Amino acid sequence: MCLPGIFIVTLLTLSIPAVHGGKVLVYPQDGSHWINMKVIIEALHSRGHSVSVVRPSDSWYIKETSPHYSSITIDIPGGADEEFFSSFVSRQIQIQREGKSAWTRFSLDMELKDRFSEMHRRVCEMVIQMLENKQLMQSIRETKYDLVLTDPANGGGVVLAHYLNVPLVFNVRWTIHGEAHFAIAPSPLSYVPFPVAELTDNMSFFQRVRNFLVYVIRQHLYKQTVGPHYSALVSRYFGPEVDYFSLFQAADLWLMRVDFVFEFPRPTMPNVIYMGGFQCKPAKALPQDLEEFVHSSGEHGVIIMSLGTLVAQLPRDLTDELAAAFAQLPQKVIWRHKGDRPTTLGNNTLLVDWMPQNDLLGHPKTRLFVAHGGTNGVQEAIYHGVPIVGLPLIFDQPDNLHKMKARGAAKILDIFTISRDIFLQALQEVLNEPSYRMNMQRLSRLHRDVPMEPLDTALFWIEFVMRHKGAAHLRTESYRMPWYSYHSVDVMVFLLAVVLLIMLTTVAIIRCLCFRMCSRQKIKHE
Amino acid sequence: MCLPGIFIVTLLTLSIPAVHGGKVLVYPQDGSHWINMKVIIEALHSRGHSVSVVRPSDSWYIKETSPHYSSITIDIPGGADEEFFSSFVSRQIQIQREGKSAWTRFSLDMELKDRFSEMHRRVCEMVIQMLENKQLMQSIRETKYDLVLTDPANGGGVVLAHYLNVPLVFNVRWTIHGEAHFAIAPSPLSYVPFPVAELTDNMSFFQRVRNFLVYVIRQHLYKQTVGPHYSALVSRYFGPEVDYFSLFQAADLWLMRVDFVFEFPRPTMPNVIYMGGFQCKPAKALPQDLEEFVHSSGEHGVIIMSLGTLVAQLPRDLTDELAAAFAQLPQKVIWRHKGDRPTTLGNNTLLVDWMPQNDLLGHPKTRLFVAHGGTNGVQEAIYHGVPIVGLPLIFDQPDNLHKMKARGAAKILDIFTISRDIFLQALQEVLNEPSYRMNMQRLSRLHRDVPMEPLDTALFWIEFVMRHKGAAHLRTESYRMPWYSYHSVDVMVFLLAVVLLIMLTTVAIIRCLCFRMCSRQKIKHE
Known part of the structure; x- marks a missing residue:
């Protein structure tokens, strides 16, 4: 439950500069999602639009001051999801x-489920703080935003847009109910694998059973985890008859952070715009020391390894196993590593705190990417055509890697049971078997062969919503229907009833006629 | 049934020039559909591709010699559908x-149904003639076409592409089973109006019943009319286990001749590319005499009227009624008219045999378009933002106009019962009520606001298929599933059975335990 008035609102910053062009109110999702949103914000800024970003005061990623946006900072305790x-x-x-x-x-x-529930409770609190702050809301209204841009992994921007009656644009892969397509497009579970189920679009009977079960259980779990918070929030401001999820489904545009090189083909909707890989760009030159290291790899090339931002430190025994395997290869290795230096580290392996991942993936000497399977990393690997050895950890990572494995462009290992031999074997297989590289390069060619760059496509459609004050003509309102109407169950029951009625009436008439004829014959005989 | 060998094949022309660029084999649909195909063929030619067109020797529209394509002419008797x-x-x-x-x-x-059946029988004959002509087929194989481009309103190109094992691209609005989306995308009948049902995406219960019934009846009718011909053809060349319609569903790309300004929003698929209005272009200057006539209309502007290519002649009493209504207006009227001059013709009305329709619709003085509602005319009216008074005759015309009416951009009249008063009133309403023009101009703005011109989009994707030898990654193979698997009926029955089994086992165990406990108590008591 989100109760009002029990949190102190401190408006740290509220400065909306008068920039020519459109005015965009951004309600982002913190963490790695922010990396994606930032790309779009910077692009919007470079096109002369003015952007305001709503952020909690203790945000892990979202800086308060930026040359690209102004901040609306809400002081709310209890964040630090990163830790x-x-x-x-x-x-x-x-x-x-x-x-x-x-x-x-x-x-x-x-524990994870509770943390998610807590995260959404906090979002609802933030929204209440905003809506109850009359000075802030007046200022927002006076700014006359053209649209709210949000990542519906939380519902803050959705509720805000509905409250302000402003067009709503999503930068999206997940809603609070899971994979975004499932929220608006028909998704036959017979060939649309529910993400996290680690399946493809070609399933056996028992895989389809699994897909069905995973979907049903997950949907229940999502609703249980996030439902009460948003129900209370939506009910408080828009009345109890409004279904919180219908506000998500009413978004004008869904800028989807995938494409059909990454995703399996499936039904979609007219207001879904694909911008998968919008964050990818050609590689820039490496810093000199790194370039020298890469160059020294000669014909063997380099392997780069990164497990993303979430892994603070791997257990010592694990890093020793990984390092030992690397040490046996003729390639050079650049490993983004935190924590103690593995005892088994070879001379060919360079440990770094941070790496220019995109520039390294785009380097002609890069042969292989050892990755955890975050969406951004996988998209960059596709863009640059570098095959993957995957060590998935959490969230959508196993599923993302599974998609690449199904295309023959990745090999997946279980990080929890990995040994130096298994790791070495996998590295050698992906390095030496040409199909991995050929398949990933095929995906790269398909991904890059588009009439318009994904980021430009996203910008075009955001500005489309500005120009036309929404995109109602691309949006169905079918989500307003009860399920039995949506699936024509009521129509079929009605038609069945009509057929039955006709049949019964016919039978009744025939029986009646027979009865009369029999009666007459009886009378005659009598 | 399409039997071989009973028709004489005369290959009038077969010349495939060695042009640099791609090689495209076109199997068009004759009649007004050819107008659309020609636009794409000319564009392909201008981009350096070489195009061969399969045509019957007595084609109404498809000329044998053209600077834009070479012809593969099949001599087959019994055409003349135009007449x-x-x-x-x-x-x-x-x-x-x-x-x-x-x-x-x-x-x-x-009679109409029989004519369609005959048309499809003829297509099947043409295909058999081609496939049985070894010299022709060898020549076609040697040409190594990059793709077959076809209008699946007939199945000739579909069968040919499958036989040659060449990628298949559709220039499409209708397949042989009706509206094209229904062949590949989920189409919930609760909010997707089946074309010809004259409904919108917002239906009452009884409208939904109607939509459902129209769909079921039409599907049956299509299968009955075209099924036997194509079943026999497909069975003959690919075996009896191949479903003819699955060959349609396997097309690489569907270049759809609509967009979501014309069509109501509905589910779609990744391999559907929208190119609605691809044939529209900015108006060119009118011939001097026509320009003078238009200019003489002053502030009142002009009305243009055309009922398309199919109407040879309207009944005399009807043209008199229409002309009498026009005569009462201050506007000038340009009427594409065949047959006798109406007796009631006013001085303000110019009868013409042919008109530069696109240039007239794009003229700033044009106020109103009186049209039969063919897709091309409606798309041109949208492009130029000219409201419509519709006099629909046949096929999809009532439905096309209904779509415009639902957007407040057209008024529809029943041509069969029309009188001068009704017609005049409708003309005056659309001329004087600003909402019609405003709504159509809104549609025009939405339609034109695209990141890439529709024709360029179509060309990009045709060349995409050339570059990648198909577009398999955009195409689901879900159509191969039996309906009960597609809709997960088998999974649900299985899960229900498992639940029942568990319940029955539990009950059985409980009963067994109870029975034993009772028996023991009995023994104790005894």
Whole structure:
């Protein structure tokens, strides 16, 4: 439940500069999602639009001051999701590698679920703080925003847009109910794999059963985790008859952070615009020392390894196994690594705190990407055509990698049970078997062969919504229907009833006629 | 049934020039559909591709010699559909205006159905003639076409592409089973109006019942009319286990001749590319005499009227009514008219044999378009933002106009019962009520606001298929599933069975336990 008035609102900053062009109010999702949103914000800014970003005062990623946007900062306690997720992943690896009980793993899952629930409770609090702050809301109204741009992984921007009656544009892959397509497009579970189920669009009967079950269970879980918070919020401001999820489904545009090189083909809708890989760009030259290291790899080339921003530190025994495998290769290795130096580290391996990942992936000497399977990294690997050895950890990472594996462009390993031999074998397989590289380069060619760059496409459509004050003509309102109407169950029942009625009436008439004829014959005989 | 060998094949022309660029084999649909195909062929030619067009020797529209394509002419008797349809429409108008019996109207409908069946039988014959002509097929194989481009209103190109194992691209609005989306995209009948049902995406319960019934009946009718011909053809060349319609569903790309300004929003698929209005272009200057006539209209502007290519001649009493209404208006009227001069013709009305319709619609003085509602005319009216008074005759024309009416951009009249007063009133309403023009101009703005011109989009994707030898990654193969798998009926039945089994087992165990406990108590008591 989101109760009003119990949190202190401190409006740290509210400065909306008078820039020519459109005015965009951004309600982002913190964490790695912000990386994507920032790309769009910077592009909007470079096209002369003015952007305001709503952020919690203790945001992990979203800086308060930026040359590209002004901030609307809400002071709200209890954030620091980064620390939680980072330590969560470390504990997850530790527990799995130590082979602790199923109960321990289950309680870890429950902890994650509670954290998500808490995250959404906090979003609802933030929204209430905003809406109850009359001065802030007046200022927002007076700014006359052209649209709200939000990542519907949280519902803050959705509720805000509806409250302000302003067009709503999504930068999206997930809504609060899971994969975004499932929220608006027909998604036959017979050939549309529910993400996280690690399936393809070509399923056996029992895979279809699994897909069905995973979908049903997950949907229930999402509703249970996030539903109460948003129901209370929406009910408070728009009345109890408004379904919170229908506000998501009413978005004007869905700028989807995938394309059909990454995603399996499936039904879509006219207001879904694909901008997968919009964050990818040609590689720039490397810093001199890195270039020298890469160049020294000669004909063997380099391997780059990064497990993303969430892994603070891998367990020592694990890093020793990975380093030992790397040491046996003729390639050079650049490893984004935190924590102690592995004891088994070879001379060919360079540990770095941070790496220019895109520039390295685009370097002609890069042969292989050892990755956790975050969407951004996988998209960059596709863009540059570099095959993957995947070490998935959490969230959508196993599923993202599974998509690449299905295309023959990646090999997936279980990080929890990995040994130096298994790792080495996988590295050698992907390095030496040409099909991995050929398949990934084929995906790269398909991905890049578009009439318009994905980021330009996204900008075009955001500005389309500005020009036309929405995109109602691309949006169905079918989500307003009850399920039995949507699926024509009522129509079929009605038609069946009519057919039955006609049949019964016919039978009744025939029986009646027969009865009369029999009666007459009886009378005659009598 | 399409039997081989009973028709004489005379290959009139077969010349495939060695042009640099791609090689495209076109199997068009004759009649007004050819107008659309020609636009794409000319554009392909201008981009350096070489195009061969398959045509029957007695084609109404498709000329044998052209600077833009070479012809593969098949000599096959019994065409001349143009005459049939033209006289059919005239008879239809006559019969409806004379209020003849329902039986007469029904037999006219049956005549139309038979003609369609005959048209498809002829297509199958043409394909058999081609496939049986070894010299022709060898020549076609040697040409190594990059793709077959076809209008799937007939199945000739579909079968040919499958036989040659060449990628298949559609220039499409209708397949042989009706509206094209229904062949590949999920189409919930609750909010997707089946074309010809004259409904919108916002239906009452009884409209939904109607939509459902129209869909079911039409699907049955299509299958009955075209099925036997294509089944026999496909069975003959690919075996009896191949479903003819699955060959349509396997097309690489569907270049759809609509957009979501014309069409209501509905589910779509990744391999559907919208190129609605691709044939529209900015108006050129009018011939001097026409420009003078238009200019003389002063502030009142002009009305243009055309009922398309199919109407040879309207009944005399009808043209008199229309002319009398026009005569009462201060506007000038340009009327594309065949047949006798109406007796009631006013001085303000110019009868013409042919008109530069696009240039007239794009003229700033044009106020109103009186049209039969063919897709091309409606798209041109949208492009130039000219509201419509519709006099629909046949096929999809009532439905096309209904779409415009639903957007407040057209008024529809019944040509069969029209009088001068009704017509005048409608003309005056659309001329004087600003909403019609404003709504059509809004549609025009939306239609034109695209990141890439529709024709360029179509060309990009045709060349995409050339570059990548198909577009398999955009195409689902879900159509291969039996319906019960597609809709997960088998999965649901299985899960239900499992649940029932568990419940029954539980009950059985409980009963067994109870029975034992009771038995023991009994023994104790005894």
